[in-house]
Amino acid sequence: xxxxxxxxxxxxxxxxxxxxxxxxxxxxxxxxxxxxxxxxxxxxxxxxxxxxxxxxxxxxxxxxxxxxxxxxxxxxxxxxxxxxxxxxxxxxxxxxxxxxxxxxxxxxxxxxxxxxxxxxxxxxxxxxxxxxxxxxxxxxxxxxxxxxxxxxxxxxxxxxxxxxxxxxxxxxxxxxxxxxxxxxxxxxxxxxxxxxxxxxxxxxxxxxxxxxxxxxxxxxxxxxxxxxxxxxxxxxxxxxxxxxxxxxxxxxxxxxxxxxxxxxxxxxxxxxxxxxxxxxxxxxxxxxxxxxxxxxxxxxxxxxxxxxxxxxxxxxxxxxxxxxxxxxxxxxxxxxxxxxxxxxxxxxxxxxxxxxxxxxxxxxxxxxxxxxxxxxxxxxxxxxxxxxxxxxxxxxxxxxxxxxxxxxxxxxxxxxxxx
Amino acid sequence: xxxxxxxxxxxxxxxxxxxxxxxxxxxxxxxxxxxxxxxxxxxxxxxxxxxxxxxxxxxxxxxxxxxxxxxxxxxxxxxxxxxxxxxxxxxxxxxxxxxxxxxxxxxxxxxx
Numbered sequence: 311x312x313x314x315x316x317x318x319x320x321x322x323x324x325x326x327x328x329x330x331x332x333x334x335x336x337x338x339x340x341x342x343x344x345x346x347x348x349x350x351x352x353x354x355x356x357x358x359x360x361x362x363x364x365x366x367x368x369x370x371x372x373x374x375x376x377x378x379x380x381x382x383x384x385x386x387x388x389x390x391x392x393x394x395x396x397x398x399x400x401x402x403x404x405x406x407x408x409x410x411x412x413x414x415x416x417x418x419x420x421x422x423x424x425x426x427x428x429x430x431x432x433x434x435x436x437x438x439x440x441x442x443x444x445x446x447x448x449x450x451x452x453x454x455x456x457x458x459x460x461x462x463x464x465x466x467x468x469x470x471x472x473x474x475x476x477x478x479x480x481x482x483x484x485x486x487x488x489x490x491x492x493x494x495x496x497x498x499x500x501x502x503x504x505x506x507x508x509x510x511x512x513x514x515x516x517x518x519x520x521x522x523x524x525x526x527x528x529x530x531x532x533x534x535x536x537x538x539x540x541x542x543x544x545x546x547x548x549x550x551x552x553x554x555x556x557x558x559x560x561x562x563x564x565x566x567x568x569x570x571x572x573x574x575x576x577x578x579x580x581x582x583x584x585x586x587x588x589x590x591x592x593x594x595x596x597x598x599x600x601x602x603x604x605x606x607x608x609x610x611x612x613x614x615x616x617x618x619x620x621x622x623x624x625x626x627x628x629x630x631x632x633x634x635x636x637x638x639x640x641x642x643x644x645x646x647x648x649x650x651x652x653x654x655x656x657x658x659x660x661x662x663x664x665x666x667x668x669x670x671x672x673x674x675x676x677x678x679x680x681x682x683x684x685x686x687x688x689x690x691x692x693x694x695x696x697x698x699x700x701x702x703x704x705x706x707x708x709x710x711x712x713x714x715x716x717x718x719x720x721x722x723x724x725x726x727x728x729x
Numbered sequence: 730x731x732x733x734x735x736x737x738x739x740x741x742x743x744x745x746x747x748x749x750x751x752x753x754x755x756x757x758x759x760x761x762x763x764x765x766x767x768x769x770x771x772x773x774x775x776x777x778x779x780x781x782x783x784x785x786x787x788x789x790x791x792x793x794x795x796x797x798x799x800x801x802x803x804x805x806x807x808x809x810x811x812x813x814x815x816x817x818x819x820x821x822x823x824x825x826x827x828x829x830x831x832x833x834x835x836x837x838x839x840x841x
Contacts, residue, residue, distance in 0.1 A: 320757060325749035350745075356752045357744050364759030365773035365805045455748030 320372055325356055327534075328373050329453030331413075332380045334425040337450070339404050340384070342432060343482045345450060351387060355380035374413055381409025426451055427542055428488040430535055434503040437484045442477035443506045444513075445470055452531045462524045463513065496544065503539065504552050504608070507532045511556050515563075529560050540595060551599035551608035557592035558615035561585040573716045577624045589619050610639040629658035646678050650687055662694040682711040686721060693728060702728035730810045732769065732838040733817040738801035740830035758825035763807075767820060773805040801832055808838070 329352050336348035355376050369375040385405045388394055394401050411418045433447040448454040448462075456474065460467040480486070491499045514528030536553040539545055565583035568574050596616050599609055614635045621627040636652035649672055657665035669688060678684045689704030705725040709718055744752075763771060778794025811817035814837060821833045 319760075320753055323750065323753075325753035329749040353745060353749075356749055360744070360752050360756055360759075361739075361776070361804065362773045363756050364763055365771040365807075367763075368756070368760060453749045455746065455751070457746065458748050458750070 320368065323453075324372060325359075325376075326453035328376050329353075329356065330429075330451040331422050331426060332377055333450050333453075334429040335377075335408060335422060336380065336384055336405075337429060338425050338488050339401065339408055340388075342487050343485075345481065346478055347387065348384070349450065351384045352376075352380050354383050358383075371414065377413045378409055381405050385409070423538060423541070425488075426538060427544075428490055430503055430539070431490060431499055432481070432486055432488050434499065434506045435484075435486050436499070436502055437486065438477055438480055440506060440509060442473055442480070443502075444510055445473050446477045447506060447510070447535070448528075448531065449474055451535065454527075454531075458524055458527075462528050490544075500539075500544065500546065500549070504536075504549065507535050507539075508552060508556075508608070510535075511559075515559060526563055529556070529563065532556060533560055537591075540598075547599045547602045547604050548606045548608060550595040551604075551606060551612045554592045554594075554596035554599055555608050555612035555615055557588045557595065558612065558619050561588035561592060561619065567716070571716060573720045575720075576618065577627075581623065584619070592616070592619065605638075605642075607639065607642050610635050610642065614639070627658075629655055633659045646672050646675050646684075650678070650684055653687060653691075657691060657694065662691045666691045666695070680711050682708040682713045682717065682721075685711065686724070689721075689724060689728075693724070698728040730812060731817075731840060733809050733811050733814075734836045734838055735807040735809060735817075735821055735824070736803055736834040736836065737805050737807070737824075737826050738832040738834070739804035740801055740832065755825065755829060758828070762824050765820075767810045768807060769810060770808040771805065774803060778802075804831070 332352045332355070333345070333348045336351060337345045340348055358379055359372075359376060363369070385402055388398060388401055388405065392398065413419065413422060429451050430447060433450060434443045438446065445459055448459050449456070454462070456471050457467055459465075460470045463470070490496065511529055511532035514525045514530075514532065533553070533556045536549065536556055540549050540553045561584045562576070562579060564585060565579040565581070566574055574580075592612075593616065596612050599612060614632055617628050617632050617635070633652070633655040636648065636655050639648050640652055650669060653665045653669045653672075656668050666688070669684065669691070672678050672684055673688070685704050685708035689701045689708060692698075692701035692704055702725055705721050705728065709721050709725070713721070747755075780791045781794060782789055782791045809817060809820060811820060814835070817835050817837070821835050824833060826833060
């Protein structure tokens with residue numbers, strides 16, 4: 311991996327990814343309770359890069375530079391602050407040894423990936439709430455700042471900062487470590503890791519057109535973490551299923567918005583704009599996910615995404631298979647959102663009338679009654695049936711529910727077709 | 730072509746909250762400017778306050794820097810080529826340092 315080229319152009323997200331990697335390494339050497347110290351150290355190293363590179367040029371191995379300088383800063387801090395007491399000399403020796411390795415060498419790369427993996431597993435410890443796990447993962451492994459996390463979750467910066475402080479206190483109080491769990495505990499932890507990654511991905515993916523690009527970054531960070539785990543020896547078919555699902559869905563991101571910033575529904579998307587590289591990655595992991603008998607929600611979701619990806623054009627989508635998969639998904643996860651998505655497949659296979667009947671129970675669900683997507687689907691089905699008056703009412707109700715600007719514009723266009 | 734020195738004073742804005750991504754973006758902007766053909770030389774000064782040496786009463790004495798009254802610290806310098814002050818200033822105005830709250834002092838290098 312070349313970190314920089316002659317023109318001094320850095321590879322995309324180098325700092326963000328390098329931040330996560332070095333924080334993981336330093337935390338492993340300093341101890342989990344010192345994750346904040348590791349973060350400050352890495353921040354300081356990057357600041358030094360900002361102060362010196364513009365005058366002296368980008369070093370040939372930018373990643374290696376950051377790695378080494380962060381270690382040197384950590385050594386100074388450990389010596390100065392004396393918080394480690396009698397362990398000081400030992401830690402300094404460890405830091406010195408770690409700081410002289412070459413991060414791009416294959417065996418070192420592997421150790422560093424192992425550090426990151428342990429960090430992910432600690433961040434997703436069941437002792438932490440899911441919100442805390444997500445924020446902590448993004449901050450420590452993802453290299454996101456508090457402000458970026460807040461922006462991605464449309465949350466208040468102070469609230470995210472608080473959440474991180476609490477999470478770090480819990481790491482200390484509960485004496486969480488970077489030790490990998492084993493046996494049944496490993497399986498359980500892996501499930502919660504996947505859950506956090508999937509949540510992170512969905513948060514980014516649900517971002518609608520025109521929304522901040524930072525939300526797409528969430529998708530790619532989730533995908534990166536998933537692939538990191540998929541490459542490790544502990545990977546299970548379920549891990550591959552999640553990676554397949556995320557890669558296949560993320561492949562569509564470039565096609566979800568048109569030039570005017572308007573939403574393009576899956577069926578109307580220009581498939582030429584789907585990311586072929588991600589589709590290839592998706593299928594690669596999909597093939598590995600079906601080794602063994604596990605059929606998780608991720609498997610079924612990945613199979614649905616794969617069915618869409620296999621269709622050359624919208625007319626050749628195998629809706630019958632998709633409906634079968636939604637039936638299967640509903641059996642695993644009977645959420646109203648799944649039922650709503652299934653209704654779209656019902657409409658394609660058995661017609662709008664049956665689909666309308668299928669979502670009828672959802673209309674009484676207090677959580678969904680004012681959910682704009684439910685109303686939008688209902689409006690579309692009514693429109694397909696020629697019941698334009700009722701369709702218009704549904705679209706109006708959907709607009710009134712509150713949605714993003716591009717969603718509203720889409721609904722308004724639909725509403726016009728009812729007139 | 731004349732030479733001009735650009736003295737870059739850093740405004741220690743709170744970089745502790747700036748994300749790695751934003752720092753990379755900032756470096757990329759700085760680098761883009763530095764790569765321009767008119768840049769002759771550039772150096773960063775070390776992160777300390779330096780020493781000040783004054784004549785004293787016949788016996789010069791060195792004291793530690795801090796220019797505590799000055800909020801901005803001289804962080805580094807560039808030497809650039811420009812036909813005139815106007816051009817040197819125009820080139821400096823495009824420097825991203827200003828975007829990040831820093832100050833630039835432009836001085837012409839004396840040529841006999």
